[in-house]
Every structure is written in structure tokens, then in C-alpha cells.
Amino acid sequence: MLKAHSSVTALLRYTGISIPDKVATCRNITCMQHLFGAVRWRSKFTAAPLLTAQPARALIDEQIAIQGRFLPPHWPVTVRAHMHSEEGDLWEAFSHYKTNENGVVNLTTDHSVGGSYVGCEPMGLFWALQPAPSAREGLRLRKKDVETPYVVQLSLWEGHVSSSKRPIEDEQTAGRLAASTVERWYMTPHTRRVEIRQNGIVGTLFLPSGPGPFPAMVDLWGMGGGLNEYRSALFASKGIASLSLAYFGHKDIPGPLDELNVGDDYFRSAYNLLQDHPEVCGERIGLIGLSYGVYLVLRMATHIGVKPMCVIGINGPLGSYDKFPGIKSGDVVNYQMLDEHGNFSLRHFTMPSMIPKENQIKFEMLECPLLCIVGEDDYNCASMETANEIEEILRAAGKAQLFTRLSYPGAGHLIEPPYSPNARVSLWTVKPKKINAIWGGHPAPHAAAQEDAWKKMLDFIEYNLRK
Amino acid sequence: MSGSSVLLSVQPSRGLVDEPFRVAVAHLPPAEPVTLHCLHRSEDRHLWEAYGHYRSDQAGSVDGSEDESFGGTYTGKERMGLLWSMRPVPGSMRGLRLRKMHVDTPMVVLISVYRGHLTEGFRERPPMASVVAERWYLAPGVKRIEVAERGVIGTFFIPPGPGPFPGMLDMWGGGGGLVEYRSALLASHGFAAMALKYLDPDKSVDSEVGIGYFETAFQIIQEHPQVMADRVGILGLSFGTAVALTVAAYSKIARPRCCVCISGSHVYPINLPRDRMMLEMARNEGIVQMDEENNVIWRHRILPITKDPNLKVDVGRIECPLLLINGDDDQNWATVESAEDIANMMSVAGNKHLLTTLTYPRAGHLIEPPFTPHIRASNFIVHHTKQKVVLLWGGETKAHADAQEHSWKRILTFLREYLYIQPSRASQAKL
Numbered sequence: 001m002l003k004a005h006s007s008v009t010a011l012l013r014y015t016g017i018s019i020p021d022k023v024a025t026c027r028n029i030t031c032m033q034h035l036f037g038a039v040r041w042r043s044k045f046t047a048a049p050l051l052t053a054q055p056a057r058a059l060i061d062e063q064i065a066i067q068g069r070f071l072p073p074h075w076p077v078t079v080r081a082h083m084h085s086e087e088g089d090l091w092e093a094f095s096h097y098k099t100n101e102n103g104v105v106n107l108t109t110d111h112s113v114g115g116s117y118v119g120c121e122p123m124g125l126f127w128a129l130q131p132a133p134s135a136r137e138g139l140r141l142r143k144k145d146v147e148t149p150y151v152v153q154l155s156l157w158e159g160h161v162s163s164s165k166r167p168i169e170d171e172q173t174a175g176r177l178a179a180s181t182v183e184r185w186y187m188t189p190h191t192r193r194v195e196i197r198q199n200g201i202v203g204t205l206f207l208p209s210g211p212g213p214f215p216a217m218v219d220l221w222g223m224g225g226g227l228n229e230y231r232s233a234l235f236a237s238k239g240i241a242s243l244s245l246a247y248f249g250h251k252d253i254p255g256p257l258d259e260l261n262v263g264d265d266y267f268r269s270a271y272n273l274l275q276d277h278p279e280v281c282g283e284r285i286g287l288i289g290l291s292y293g294v295y296l297v298l299r300m301a302t303h304i305g306v307k308p309m310c311v312i313g314i315n316g317p318l319g320s321y322d323k324f325p326g327i328k329s330g331d332v333v334n335y336q337m338l339d340e341h342g343n344f345s346l347r348h349f350t351m352p353s354m355i356p357k358e359n360q361i362k363f364e365m366l367e368c369p370l371l372c373i374v375g376e377d378d379y380n381c382a383s384m385e386t387a388n389e390i391e392e393i394l395r396a397a398g399k400a401q402l403f404t405r406l407s408y409p410g411a412g413h414l415i416e417p418p419y420s421p422n423a424r425v426s427l428w429t430v431k432p433k434k435i436n437a438i439w440g441g442h443p444a445p446h447a448a449a450q451e452d453a454w455k456k457m458l459d460f461i462e463y464n465l466r467k
Numbered sequence: 468m469s470g471s472s473v474l475l476s477v478q479p480s481r482g483l484v485d486e487p488f489r490v491a492v493a494h495l496p497p498a499e500p501v502t503l504h505c506l507h508r509s510e511d512r513h514l515w516e517a518y519g520h521y522r523s524d525q526a527g528s529v530d531g532s533e534d535e536s537f538g539g540t541y542t543g544k545e546r547m548g549l550l551w552s553m554r555p556v557p558g559s560m561r562g563l564r565l566r567k568m569h570v571d572t573p574m575v576v577l578i579s580v581y582r583g584h585l586t587e588g589f590r591e592r593p594p595m596a597s598v599v600a601e602r603w604y605l606a607p608g609v610k611r612i613e614v615a616e617r618g619v620i621g622t623f624f625i626p627p628g629p630g631p632f633p634g635m636l637d638m639w640g641g642g643g644g645l646v647e648y649r650s651a652l653l654a655s656h657g658f659a660a661m662a663l664k665y666l667d668p669d670k671s672v673d674s675e676v677g678i679g680y681f682e683t684a685f686q687i688i689q690e691h692p693q694v695m696a697d698r699v700g701i702l703g704l705s706f707g708t709a710v711a712l713t714v715a716a717y718s719k720i721a722r723p724r725c726c727v728c729i730s731g732s733h734v735y736p737i738n739l740p741r742d743r744m745m746l747e748m749a750r751n752e753g754i755v756q757m758d759e760e761n762n763v764i765w766r767h768r769i770l771p772i773t774k775d776p777n778l779k780v781d782v783g784r785i786e787c788p789l790l791l792i793n794g795d796d797d798q799n800w801a802t803v804e805s806a807e808d809i810a811n812m813m814s815v816a817g818n819k820h821l822l823t824t825l826t827y828p829r830a831g832h833l834i835e836p837p838f839t840p841h842i843r844a845s846n847f848i849v850h851h852t853k854q855k856v857v858l859l860w861g862g863e864t865k866a867h868a869d870a871q872e873h874s875w876k877r878i879l880t881f882l883r884e885y886l887y888i889q890p891s892r893a894s895q896a897k898l
Contacts, residue, residue: 047888048631048695050657056606057481070883072890103889151607155628179628181608188480189575190599210475210579210597239474239596466472466494 049103051079051156051178057149059185059237060230061418061454063122066107068099068156068178075099077177078115078157079107081125082132086144090132091421093117093125096160115162117444123419125154126184127447130421133163138427138436141420146233147193149183184419186230188237193229199269202246202253204229206236207279215284215465216241216274218300218308222291223329225249225257231288234417240461241280245270247296249329263325264304267296271306284465288312288457291381291413295320295361302365310464311366312457314373315383315413317350318390319360329429339379343438344428350382352389363390364397371404371460373453375411379440383413406456408449412441418451475580475596483655484574484602484648485837485875487547490531492580492596495523502539502581503531504589505549507574513563515840517541517553520584529580538584541865549578550602551868553840557587562846562857565839570651571611573601602838604648606655611647619684620664622647623691624654630693633700633886635660636685636723640705640731641850643667649702652836656879658886659694661687665710666850678738681714685721697724698886702878704729705800705832712780713737715787725788725885727878730797730832732805733780733812734769747778762844762859764798772801772808782809783816790823790881792874794830798861802832825877827870831862837872 049070058064071077077099082092094115097105108122116128131139143150156178187193190209196202204227208214217240219232225248232242246253247267248260255261275282287308289297294316301311320327339345348354372390374383387405394403408415412422421443428437441449474493482488490503504518519536521529532546541548555563567574579594605611608627614620622645626632635658637650643666650660663684665676689696701723703711708731715726717738735744751768758764773779782789791809793802806824813819827834833842847858862870 047890048633050883050887051628052657055479055482055486056655057601057603058479062479070887070889153608153627176629179608181606181627183481183607185481188598189601209599211593211595215472237480239476462474462494466474 049156049178051154051180053154053180053182056181057183057185059188060234060420063108063419064126064182065122066125066154066180068105069103071099071103071105071156071177073099073101073103075103076158076160077105078159078161079105079125080155080157080161081129081152082155083129083150083152085139085141089135089139091129091135091141092132092163093128093130094162095121095124095128114160119444121444121447123451124447126152126419127421127450128443138425140414140423140426142228143186143230146186146229149185152182152184153179154182155179186233186237191233191236193233196243196273197252199273200266201270201273202250203227203270204232204244205274205277206232206242206244208236208239208241210239212241212279213281214239214241214279215286215461216243216277216280217461218242218271218274218285218287218297219244220247220287220289220293220296222293223248223327225329231417235461238458240465241274241277243270243274258329260325260327264299267300268304268306271300271304271308275306284309286310286312286461286465288314289316290314290415291316292320295324298361298363298366298370299324301368301370302362308368310369310371310460312371312373312460314415314453315375315378315381316386317346317355317381318352318363318386319355321346321349321355321359324359338435339438341438343379343425343436345380345438347379347382350386352382352385363393364399366394366399366402369402369404369460369464370394371406371457373415373457374405374407375413375415375441375446375449376407376409377411377440377442377445378413379438380413404460406453408445408453410442410445411449412446413439414441415446415450415453418454419447420450422446422450473580473595475578475598477578477598477600479600480598481573481601481603483606484604484652484839487532487838488600489546490549490578492521492523492529493527495527495529497523497525497527499523499527499582500584501529501595502583502585503529503536503549504579504581504585504594505553506577506579506589507553507565509563509565510568513559514556515553515565516556516589517549517551517840518585518589519545519548539586545865547838547868547872550576550838551840551871552864562844564833564842564845566646567604567648568646570604570647573603576600576602604651604655609651609654611651614661614687616687617683619680619687620645621661621684622650623659623661623688624650625659625691625693626654626657630659631695632657632659632693633698633724633882634658634688634691634694635882635886636681636688636699636701637662638665638701638703638707638710640703640707641666642847643850649836653702653882658882659688659691666706678713678718681710682718682721685714685718685723695886698888699723700725700727700882700886702727702729703731704834705731708732709735709780710737712782712785715789716780716782716784723787725790725881726785727790727792727881729792729834729874730794730800730802731791732769732800732802733782733809734773734805735778736780739778743778758798758859760844761857762798763847763856764859766798766801768801770801770804772804779808779812782812783818785813785818785821788821788823788881788885790825790878792825792827792834792878794827794832794834794862794867794870796829796861796863796866797832798859799832823881825874827866827874829863829866830870831867832860833862834867834870834874837875838868839871841867841871 235242287297294313540552579597645664650662653660
């Protein structure tokens with residue numbers, strides 16, 4: 001890419017090499033070759049296409065319009081997205097297009113004919129991201145630091161290429177025509193993040209910008225443990241305060257890390273903290289849970305004396321499959337929780353008939369609307385059977401009007417905020433040996449489910465918390 | 468109605484300066500009068516604001532992109548009115564101008580919704596809701612390189628990607644200094660753009676630069692490994708126009724592929740002998756006028772347009788496409804009359820087919836990137852006398868905002884047409 005008549009200073013600046021004063025700088029390009037290695041020559045008359053992405057700094061659930069221009073007409077091109085996770089793993093996606101008669105490729109309207117996804121998928125490059133062939137196994141893409149964005153590099157390539165045969169290195173510029181950078185954020189500007197470590201509660205509170213008071217959500221995840229902030233950060237970016245609550249597997253919660261050591265008092269304290277917060281409207285609080293978190297939010301809504309305005313449950317059981325509190329993740333070692341392939345799955349143990357009666361939620365005590373979100377390809381939890389059972393119990397109790405179900409064919413267990421990749425299988429534990437969890441879900445239907453469920457979740461929250 | 472039910476949103480919350488946004492309010496009572504308000508604290512610590520009066524519809528919504536403002540700093544259906552109609556808050560000092568000097572951080576604006584139709588006291592009461600939006604001059608991935616080479620001072624902005632990119636030499640006017648934001652924005656649209664410093668407000672007039680300085684700057688752009696040497700254009704505003712036209716007409720070394728001149732004139736070329744220049748300027752001092760607010764009007768200094776060819780750039784020699792952008796209420800320089808004269812000269816010389824002129828009714832002198840506030844008059848330090856005046860730039864706010872929005876789109880289209888290459892057949896493209 002270096003030109004025949006490049007100035008020496010330009011070369012030095014471009015390559016970042018500095019030459020000590022004593023070395024006489026030769027202003028002849030062939031002399032430079034000894035310093036820089038082989039130089040790739042380019043004619044003055046080569047054409048450069050343009051790759052644009054708008055907006056270039058987007059919220060995670062915002063669509064980005066990607067377009068390539070100044071290409072030859074009816075020409076095969078590849079658009080590649082790549083990024084590094086916080087752990088340093090390389091994720092990438094490819095899509096294969098043909099430019100139209102004007103030499104334009106528009107990912108909002110055109111159809112991909114191959115690569116990581118096919119069809120018209122404006123955000124396919126993001127939800128179809130996969131670990132690169134060189135990456136570690138069993139990965140799942142999750143953001144820990146929600147105050148910084150994911151930086152995704154987009155690039156335009158000649159022809160239909162992908163990494164399947166050999167990895168594409170950034171230094172290999174042959175065929176790479178143009179590039180663009182986008183940032184994907186979990187937080188809008190001036191959404192506030194507040195660490196909560198009081199009254200024994202371990203969590204993170206996200207507050208929207210503005211004077212408040214705000215409606216609020218309590219946000220619970222599953223038995224993976226820890227503290228997952230990204231969904232709460234997004235809620236706050238939409239004007240809804242949200243408390244991500246840790247309850248298991250967090251170093252700031254007393255007790256063994258592999259045991260659930262908190263009980264009803266803990267969740268009641270968390271709810272009260274939110275209710276009493278000066279920037280939260282105490283009468284407008286809802287609950288959301290995923291997986292085991294669904295049991296916990298349903299228990300909060302029916303058993304501990306608080307009155308949320310609505311509950312959202314994503315792929316959860318209708319009761320605790322083991323004693324609560326006291327459930328242990330070490331029970332995974334119990335081989336009964338491994339399916340025939342040796343993957344961790346709770347499908348069997350979360351079938352309604354398998355849940356001990358004393359651990360089941362008393363749905364007849366439910367007083368507020370419940371949105372049940374089901375991935376029909378959920379391999380980890382018996383979500384569909386659970387939803388059926390919940391609907392039956394509520395109907396029998398004369399409360400059918402409280403129940404809404406969203407059921408997505410082809411979607412798996414991990415229905416997360418939109419345009420994020422799904423992990424069909426991911427590493428669950430390495431002790432005492434390496435075990436994967438199987439979550440289920442096929443890329444395209446799972447992506448469609450995430451996009452649709454997110455919109456409907458936000459509508460449900462808006463309707464129930466703002467009226 | 469408690470504040471918690473009202474939802475205010477801005478989308479995108481992080482946009483480029485020239486990207487439109489949508490401000491929307493939901494969950495208001497129906498037919499509720501509200502005020503949308505925008506507040507900005509500039510880099511020099513002054514407060515700017517704009518506001519519009521709306522009424523929610525039957526569903527309790529206000530959509531800043533679709534609904535009409537009944538009053539405030541803008542009226543009518545104006546989705547970007549909250550930005551371009553900003554002005555210094557009451558009590559501010561006179562003659563302020565809003566400019567972003569550090570492009571690596573965004574302009575931050577606070578958008579709020581207030582109950583009722585307010586015209587003042589925005590900071591004395593809490594809004595129903597507020598959100599923050601960022602407005603960036605720089606897209607992610609654009610590289611900023613400081614240039615101090617062969618005597619040339621400037622800042623180079625290179626888009627992300629392998630390139631090669633078309634190049635732009637970007638020059639501002641007689642205010643001097645190094646102003647980067649337009650170059651940053653051009654680079655965010657795929658042009659390798661260099662903002663050039665050629666007038667130092669702190670230096671004396673004797674150290675002014677000649678045409679060789681601009682030729683060297685042009686060459687530095689051409690020589691960058693990621694720039695297509697035969698696809699470099701020149702953009703100038705105000706005095707920068709005189710530079711651009713002089714280079715385009717006379718330079719044998721710097722041959723721009725195309726030229727954009729905003730609010731400028733071909734009177735006087737920058738390679739005029741210095742003593743002749745001083746004579747002309749002394750003669751024109753008496754033609755300076757003031758308006759009723761003591762704002763200084765320079766418009767008439769070059770009127771009538773001289774017939775002496777030695778005092779004008781010989782635009783008949785220009786060989787590249789030329790786009791002139793002027794406001795017909797320009798009170799600082801007689802740009803419309805100059806454009807007419809340029810057209811006549813090019814007609815006589817036979818190169819008029821290269822000329823496109825856009826004259827915007829009731830727009831002023833400072834035609835800048837879109838959605839930035841209209842500045843009708845502002846503080847200025849006259850370069851050769853160091854005198855502090857308030858210069859009248861002219862323009863009416865709404866018409867000027869329209870001119871900025873329209874002209875920027877036309878500039879980008881013009882630059883893409885002449886600097887980017889549209890391959891017509893795959894075999895012709897050596898990619």
C-alpha cells in the first residue's frame with residue numbers, strides 16, 4: 001500500500017518506526033524496503049469503496065444501517081464483523097452479498113446468500129457472531145463492564161470469503177476493501193450506575209438520567225450466579241430504574257460460593273430498598289427473572305409480602321427443583337443432571353411433575369400480570385411444560401386474565417437483549433471436571449425471539465408501570 | 468400526574484453532528500401543553516438553550532420529528548430545531564459563537580420536557596423528565612494526526628480502513644487558528660481531511676504565508692500513503708475561499724480535483740503583492756458600516772466588484788469543478804456579487820460549465836455543518852490591527868439553518884461525485 005513517491009516522514013509516521021539520528025535517512029523507496037520488508041505497490045488510480053454504519057454509536061437494541069458504496073455493479077462482496085470480548089476472545093461473523101446495479105450493498109434491505117446467516121437480516125452481523133476458529137471452546141458473550149461499549153470492526157471484502165478454511169488476519173489486506181468502526185452501548189449517556197452493598201444486599205442499581213422518580217424493576221438471573229448488570233443497564237437507558245440483584249455465587253454474599261445462602265428476607269430487603277429509594281416510585285415496581293430467577297421473582301410476588309405491579313418470567317420453572325434456600329450448584333456433579341451427551345441440563349428436573357409440591361409457587365396468590373416468555377427449543381429448562389401448567393393453575397383460580405405467554409419456536413433458554421449471539425452450548429463448570437451446559441436455540445429463530453421478546457417486554461413494563 | 472409516568476427519549480442518544488435525531492415524549496395526558504428544552508454548556512463555559520412549545524396528542528405523545536412547535540426559539544415542524552435555534556441564555560455576554568475546539572469529546576446536550584409553555588426560568592424548576600444526548604464530530608475509528616512538517620501546521624483526520632481515500636484540504640477564514648471540527652466530520656464520511664492553520668491570531672501580519680504554504684500542505688495530503696494523490700479537493704470558507712481559488716487558478720504544483728468555496732470571494736487573490744493589498748484595504752476602511760447595535764458590517768468593502776483583473780483571482784484559469792455556496796444576507800463579505808462576477812469571468816473564459824452556485828435566501832456568512840446554531844454577529848479580532856469588534860455575519864435563523872442542512876448534503880454529494888470513483892464494470896476496478 002505504500003506509494004512510489006511517499007515521503008520518508010510519511011512512511012515513518014505511518015509505520016510508527018523511528019530511526020536514530022545517526023542513521024542517514026535515504027530518500028529512496030528501494031532503500032526503504034530493507035527497513036520495512038516487501039512493499040505492496042499500488043497504482044495511483046485504484047478505486048476505494050466506502051463502508052458506512054449509522055448510527056456508529058448505538059445502544060445494544062438499536063438497529064445499525066450498514067451500507068457499502070462505490071463498488072462495481074452486480075459484484076460479490078463479503079461484510080465481516082469482528083470484535084474482542086472482554087476476555088480477549090475473537091468473535092466474528094461474515095455475510096455474503098451481491099451489489100446492485102448501482103454498486104451498492106445495503107444490509108437493511110439486501111439478502112445475504114451465505115456466511116454466518118442468510119436472508120434479509122439488518123443486524124445479522126451482530127447476532128450471528130461466533131468465536132473465531134482459533135478461539136477457546138464453550139464461550140458465551142456477556143458484557144461485565146456496562147459503562148464501556150463493545151467496539152465492533154466492520155469490513156468489506158472482495159468476493160465471498162469466510163474464516164472457515166483459514167483465519168483472516170487483519171494484516172492480510174488483500175481483498176479487504178474498506179472498514180468502519182461501531183460502538184455498541186448498554187448505557188445511554190448519563191444513565192447512572194450505583195453499587196449497592198447495604199442491608200446485606202448485593203446488587204447494582206441503574207438509574208435513568210433525569211429528575212425521577214422512576215418506575216423500577218428488580219432483575220434476577222439464573223444459577224450461573226454472580227451479578228449480571230447488562231439488562232438492568234438497558235432498562236435504565238429506557239427510563240426504568242433497575243436493580244440487578246445477586247443471590248448466589250458472589251463473593252460479597254456470606255457463605256459458601258456454591259450454595260444459595262439467602263432467603264425470603266434477602267429478597268424482601270432488596271424490594272424495600274428499591275421502594276424506599278428517593279428516585280424510585282414505590283408503587284411502580286416490577287420483577288423480571290430468567291431461569292431459576294423466575295422461581296425467585298414468582299416467590300417474591302406471592303410469598304414474601306410485597307406487591308409488585310407485574311412479573312416477567314423467561315424460561316423458568318414453576319418451583320425450586322431442590323430445597324430453597326440451600327440449593328447447591330455442586331449438585332450438578334450429580335450425574336442425573338447431565339443429559340445423554342454429558343451436558344448439564346435441568347430439563348428433566350424442572351418438569352412440573354418433578355418439582356416437589358412444597359417447593360411449588362402458589363400461583364393462586366398471584367395478584368399482578370405475569371408475562372411468560374418461552375423458548376420452545378429450551379434444552380435447559382422445561383419452559384413450555386411449565387408455562388402450560390402455570391396457565392392451567394391460573395385459569396382454575398379464576399385469574400386467567402393475569403397470564404400472557406410469548407412462545408418462540410427455535411429459541412433456546414438464554415433469551416437475552418436483542419442482537420446478541422446465542423450460545424447453544426457453553427462451558428458450565430470445570431470442577432470436578434469440564435462440563436458444558438446445553439441451552440438450545442438455533443441462531444436465526446433465537447435472534448428473532450430476542451428481538452421480539454425485548455420489544456414486548458418493554459411494552460409490558462411500560463403498560464403496567466406507567467399507566 | 469407524577470413525573471414517573473412520563474417517558475422522554477432521544478434517538479440516537481449518541482449521534483454525529485450532522486445526523487438527525489428524534490425527540491419523543493410518551494404517557495402525557497392528552498392535549499397537554501409542554502415545552503421541549505435543550506441546554507448546552509459550551510467549552511468556554513457559556514450556556515446555550517433552545518425550546519419549543521408543543522401539545523400532546525390524544526394518546527399523550529409528542530413527537531419532535533412530526534409535531535409542530537407553536538412557539539419558542541423555533542416554530543413549525545422542525546425535528547432539529549432544539550439544536551439549530553440555540554442561543555446564549557438571557558444574561559450572557561454579547562457576541563458569543565458556539566464552536567467545538569476539541570473533537571475527541573462530544574457536544575453534550577440536555578433535553579428536557581417541562582409542563583406548560585415556558586419561555587424562561589428553565590433552571591429554576593425541575594422538568595418532568597430529561598435525557599442527555601451526545602453529538603460527535605468524530606466517528607469511531609477515525610485517526611487524528613497532528614501535522615508539523617515542512618513548516619505546515621494542521622491536523623489530519625484519516626477514516627478507518629485500508630483506504631486509499633480521497634483527500635481534502637480544509638481552510639477556515641480570517642479568524643485564524645486551527646479549527647478541526649469540519650475536517651473531523653469529513654473524515655467521518657470517508658475523506659482524509661486536513662484542517663490547516665494559516666493565520667495565527669498571535670502573530671504579526673508580516674509572517675503571513677504565501678501560496679507556497681498551501682501548495683506544501685496540499686502535497687502533504689497527496690503524499691500520505693492512504694490518500695489517492697489524484698483525488699484531493701479543497702474546501703474553504705470566507706478568506707479560505709480566496710486561498711482555494713488562488714491555488715486552483717494559479718498553482719502548477721497543487722492541482723485540486725474539485726473545489727468548494729463557502730461565503731467567499733475572488734477579490735483579492737492571496738498572491739497579490741503585499742503593498743498593493745495594504746493600499747486596497749486602507750482605501751476600504753471608510754466603507755465599513757455599523758448597524759443599530761454597533762455590529763460591524765464589512766460587506767461593502769469590496770463593492771462594487773473591481774473591474775481590475777489584477778485585483779481578482781483569474782477564475783477563467785480554473786480547470787476543476789467549482790461549487791460556490793453563499794447566503795444572500797451575508798453582511799460580512801459581498802459573496803453574492805462576487806459569485807455573479809465569477810460566473811461572468813468564467814463565461815467569458817469558456818469554463819463556466821465547471822461552476823455550480825448555490826445562493827441561500829436569508830442565510831448569513833457562517834454557513835457551517837448542519838444543526839449547529841446560527842450566529843448572526845459575534846466577537847472578532849481583526850487580524851492586522853488586533854482591534855476587537857463585533858462582526859455582523861447576517862442571516863435569519865430558520866433560513867440559515869435550512870441553508871446549513873441543505874448545503875452540507877450538497878457538499879458531500881459534490882465531493883463524492885468528483886473524489887470517489889464509481890466503477891462501472893468489474894473489470895475496470897483494480898481493487
